[in-house]
Amino acid sequence: MNITLFPKRIFRITKIKKQLYFIYIFALLIPILLIGIFLITNTYHLLLKHYQNQIEADNIRVKSIMFDVTTNVYNLSDDLFSDKDLQVLLANHYSSKEESAKACNNYSKITNFINKNTYISDIKLYTNNQTIAEYGNFIPATQEIKEALWYQEASNHADIIWKSMETTDYWKHTSQELSLIRRIPVISTGEYAILVIQISNNYLKNRIQNNSLFTAVSVNNEPVFYSTNRSLVGCNVDFSIDYEQNQYQYLGQFTYDEQKSIACISTLLPYISKDKIYISTLDFNALPDAYHIVAFCSIIILIACIVPFILFTLFTNHFSTRINTLLREMHKASNGDYNIIDNFKGNDELSEVFSDLKVMIRCIMQMDSKMYEAKLKEKEFTNQQQKMEFKMLASQINPHFIYNTLETIRMQSFTSGNRDVANAIKLLGKYLHYVLENTGTSSTTLKKELDYIQTYLAIQKLRFDDRVNYQLMIQDALNLEEYQILPLLLQPIVENAILHGLEGTNENGKIIIDVKVIEEEFLIIDIFDNGLGMTEDKLLELNQNIQTRKQNKTSNIGLYNINQRIKLYYGNAYGMNIKSRLEEGTLVTLTLPSHNTMED
Structure with missing residues (x-):
C-alpha cells in the first residue's frame, strides 16, 4: 500500500478540525515525543556512564591509597625483619625483668617508626623468649595468644598476612584495623617472633573520606576495617563478592540495604601477599539524581507538547467555530432563509467569503422580490379572470327563474301528495340559492356555511338513507354569526367523506361536525366519518398531497385547493390536517383564526 494514500484519504474524508489535529499529532507531537524519548534515554545512559566513571575513579583513588599504605607497611616490616639489633634483643636471655626492660627501652627503632609514620597505629612484637617481660611494643606470647587463629596462621607460614583485627585503645574503645602479620625467625635460637603492624583508621579516614561517596574496605572475607559509615566497621557486609576470583571487579547498578546505587568493587593484591583487599565504592545519590534529571527533561518535553497543544486547540476551536458559523449561514441561505448574521469575526479569507455570501443573498432577495411581485400580478390577473368567469356564468343563470321553477314543481308535488319530492326540491332550492349567492364573494358567516352544509347533508340523507347520518356539535356560548370564513369551504370535505369515507357502508354511516x-385564538372545525379509514402509508401520501400538488396528479385536488385557500388568505399558521385509522374512520381538522380577518 502506498504510504502517501493514507494522509490523502484522511484529508478527504474527515472534517477540517480533525484534519488540523491530524497535522498536530503527526507533524508536531510524534516528532517531539520521538526526539524527546531519544534524548532522555541518551541523557540517562550518559548520566549513568558519568556516575560510573566518577565512582570508578574514586575507587581507583582509594585503591591507590591502600596500595601505597600497605607497601610502606611491608617495607617497614621488611626493615624489622632484617634488623640485626632486633635479632640480638630477641635471642638474649635476661636474668631479670629490669634487664629485659632496659634492653627493650634501648631499642628505639619501633618507636621511631610509629612516631615518624602517621599511617601506623601501633607495632607489636610477640616473642616466645620467656625472659623478655612485657614492655612497650614487646609482648610475651601467652598461651591465649598462641591459641589465636592469626597467631597460629603466622606461625605456620612465612608469608605476609593481612588481617582485619579488633583493637582496643587507651580509653578501652574497640575498633577494627588492618594489620600486617609476619613471622620473624630468631636465627641464633631457632625460635621466632610474630610482628603485627596496625594501620591507623584515622589516617585512612583523612586520606579517603573527601566526598559523599560510600566506601568500605575489607580484607578477604573478614569484617570491614574501614568504612565511611562507621557503624559498619567490624561487621561482615555482604556485597555479593566472589572471593574465589583472583581479581574480582564489578561496576554497575547495585542494591544494598534496600537502596539502589551505582557501585564499583575492585580487588587489591598487596605486595608479596596472597591476601586480597576489597574496596567497595557506592553512590546512593547517583540514581536519584539521574532520575531527577530525567524527570526534569520529561517535564520539559511534556511542556513542549502541552503548550503547543493548548495554543493549537484554541486556534482550532476558533477556526472550526468560524467555519461552522459560515457553513450554518450558507445552509440557511441555501434553504431559503436569508436572515443571516450581520457580523462575522475575523479579517481573512473566511471573512471575504462571508462578505460575498451577503452580496449574493442581497442579489437573490432582490430577484425573489421581483419574482414575488410578478407572481402577485399574475395571481391578481388570474383572480380577476376567475371572477369575470364566475360573473359571466352567474349572468347566464337567472336565480329568480330557477327559484320560481323549483317552487312550482314543489307545489305540484305537494298538491299531488308527494311530500318527499316536495321536501327534496325545497332542499335543492336552498342549496342552489347559497351557491349562487356566494358566487364571487370572499367571505360568509360561519352560521350560513353550517346551514348550507346541513342542507347538503339532508340532500345526501335523502339519497343514501341510513348510509348517511350526521350530527352538528357547536361549542356552548359560541355565536356563529360573529365568525366569518371562506364560502364553500366545508362542502368538498363533507362530500369526500361521503364518497370515499363511507364507501362500502350500507348502514349506520355517521358524519360528525x-x-x-x-x-x-383558533377556530377548530373537525369533520369525522366512521368509514373505512386508511393505512398509515396512504395517510402519509394524502397529507403530502394536500401540502404539495404533484404534476399530472388529479386525485385530492379539492382537498389541496381548500388547504391552499386557507393558507393564502389566513397565513401558513393555519390549514388542514388529516388523521385516520384503518376500519375506524377519518378525522379532518381545519384550523382557522378565531378573529374576523375577512373583508366582504
Whole structure:
C-alpha cells in the first residue's frame, strides 16, 4: 500500500478540525515525543556512564591509597625483619625483668617508626623468649595468644598476612584495623617472633573520606576495617563478592540495604601477599539524581507538547467555530432563509467569503422580490379572470327563474301528495340559492356555511338513507354569526367523506361536525366519518398531497385547493390536517383564526 494514500484519504474524508489535529499529532507531537524519548534515554545512559566513571575513579583513588599504605607497611616490616639489633634483643636471655626492660627501652627503632609514620597505629612484637617481660611494643606470647587463629596462621607460614583485627585503645574503645602479620625467625635460637603492624583508621579516614561517596574496605572475607559509615566497621557486609576470583571487579547498578546505587568493587593484591583487599565504592545519590534529571527533561518535553497543544486547540476551536458559523449561514441561505448574521469575526479569507455570501443573498432577495411581485400580478390577473368567469356564468343563470321553477314543481308535488319530492326540491332550492349567492364573494358567516352544509347533508340523507347520518356539535356560548370564513369551504370535505369515507357502508354511516374555539385564538372545525379509514402509508401520501400538488396528479385536488385557500388568505399558521385509522374512520381538522380577518 502506498504510504502517501493514507494522509490523502484522511484529508478527504474527515472534517477540517480533525484534519488540523491530524497535522498536530503527526507533524508536531510524534516528532517531539520521538526526539524527546531519544534524548532522555541518551541523557540517562550518559548520566549513568558519568556516575560510573566518577565512582570508578574514586575507587581507583582509594585503591591507590591502600596500595601505597600497605607497601610502606611491608617495607617497614621488611626493615624489622632484617634488623640485626632486633635479632640480638630477641635471642638474649635476661636474668631479670629490669634487664629485659632496659634492653627493650634501648631499642628505639619501633618507636621511631610509629612516631615518624602517621599511617601506623601501633607495632607489636610477640616473642616466645620467656625472659623478655612485657614492655612497650614487646609482648610475651601467652598461651591465649598462641591459641589465636592469626597467631597460629603466622606461625605456620612465612608469608605476609593481612588481617582485619579488633583493637582496643587507651580509653578501652574497640575498633577494627588492618594489620600486617609476619613471622620473624630468631636465627641464633631457632625460635621466632610474630610482628603485627596496625594501620591507623584515622589516617585512612583523612586520606579517603573527601566526598559523599560510600566506601568500605575489607580484607578477604573478614569484617570491614574501614568504612565511611562507621557503624559498619567490624561487621561482615555482604556485597555479593566472589572471593574465589583472583581479581574480582564489578561496576554497575547495585542494591544494598534496600537502596539502589551505582557501585564499583575492585580487588587489591598487596605486595608479596596472597591476601586480597576489597574496596567497595557506592553512590546512593547517583540514581536519584539521574532520575531527577530525567524527570526534569520529561517535564520539559511534556511542556513542549502541552503548550503547543493548548495554543493549537484554541486556534482550532476558533477556526472550526468560524467555519461552522459560515457553513450554518450558507445552509440557511441555501434553504431559503436569508436572515443571516450581520457580523462575522475575523479579517481573512473566511471573512471575504462571508462578505460575498451577503452580496449574493442581497442579489437573490432582490430577484425573489421581483419574482414575488410578478407572481402577485399574475395571481391578481388570474383572480380577476376567475371572477369575470364566475360573473359571466352567474349572468347566464337567472336565480329568480330557477327559484320560481323549483317552487312550482314543489307545489305540484305537494298538491299531488308527494311530500318527499316536495321536501327534496325545497332542499335543492336552498342549496342552489347559497351557491349562487356566494358566487364571487370572499367571505360568509360561519352560521350560513353550517346551514348550507346541513342542507347538503339532508340532500345526501335523502339519497343514501341510513348510509348517511350526521350530527352538528357547536361549542356552548359560541355565536356563529360573529365568525366569518371562506364560502364553500366545508362542502368538498363533507362530500369526500361521503364518497370515499363511507364507501362500502350500507348502514349506520355517521358524519360528525364539531365546531369549537381554542385559546381564544383558533377556530377548530373537525369533520369525522366512521368509514373505512386508511393505512398509515396512504395517510402519509394524502397529507403530502394536500401540502404539495404533484404534476399530472388529479386525485385530492379539492382537498389541496381548500388547504391552499386557507393558507393564502389566513397565513401558513393555519390549514388542514388529516388523521385516520384503518376500519375506524377519518378525522379532518381545519384550523382557522378565531378573529374576523375577512373583508366582504
